[in-house]
Amino acid sequence: QKEVEQNSGPLSVPEGAIASLNCTYSDRGSQSFFWYRQYSGKSPELIMFIYSNGDKEDGRFTAQLNKASQYVSLLIRDSQPSDSATYLCAVGGFQKLVFGTGTRLLVSP
Amino acid sequence: DVKVTQSSRYLVKRTGEKVFLECVQDMDHENMFWYRQDPGLGLRLIYFSYDVKMKEKGDIPEGYSVSREKKERFSLILESASTNQTSMYLCASTPSRGVPLHFGNGTRLTVT
Numbered sequence: 001q002k003e004v005e006q007n008s009g010p011l012s013v014p015e016g017a018i019a020s021l022n023c024t025y026s027d028r029g030s031q032s033f034f035w036y037r038q039y040s041g042k043s044p045e046l047i048m049f050i051y052s053n054g055d056k057e058d059g060r061f062t063a064q065l066n067k068a069s070q071y072v073s074l075l076i077r078d079s080q081p082s083d084s085a086t087y088l089c090a091v092g093g094f095q096k097l098v099f100g101t102g103t104r105l106l107v108s109p
Numbered sequence: 110d111v112k113v114t115q116s117s118r119y120l121v122k123r124t125g126e127k128v129f130l131e132c133v134q135d136m137d138h139e140n141m142f143w144y145r146q147d148p149g150l151g152l153r154l155i156y157f158s159y160d161v162k163m164k165e166k167g168d169i170p171e172g173y174s175v176s177r178e179k180k181e182r183f184s185l186i187l188e189s190a191s192t193n194q195t196s197m198y199l200c201a202s203t204p205s206r207g208v209p210l211h212f213g214n215g216t217r218l219t220v221t
Binding site: 008031032034042043044045046049051088090092096097098099100101102 | 142144149150151152153154157167199206207208209210211212213214215
């Protein structure tokens, strides 16, 4: 069983819409949760991190964490074609970070 | 701004060669990591280090070794390269556990 699961997509949304990306994890002891964006051929770059239950907003991005249900999500408001990328969910315990395989997002003009 | 520099962007090596991938970070971070990324498998942790001269195996250490002689430098060594080690290799660092990783630009290694 995968420790961090994401739908591989692609998730297609029109420009200006809200994109909703989801991630579930298996380790109940996980303490840190991250979303990375990765453009094709590039390395991952941090978008958001969240440590506590609830919502955390940064510009057009909102991370949501529900530890009881063991899921974390990323909402992208007013999606832009430049948001088209693969989004990686990463979940951290005490020692290491485990990555999901990513969800590919396509934003069409 | 944190800078994590990987010595090569693209590398082509032959089967059986010993391969060195170098990574240097400039922010005095304690923790450094080596991942490989393959389509459909995501990022998988090879080795990590929480201090100089210290190393710990990740999820897929077989066929690899590492060296951390100085705090800023973490090297990944493929003792005898094989074709199944063709991959994108990503180095990352972080000042402490539980905080975001900073990634280098990656090295795309092809073993023929």
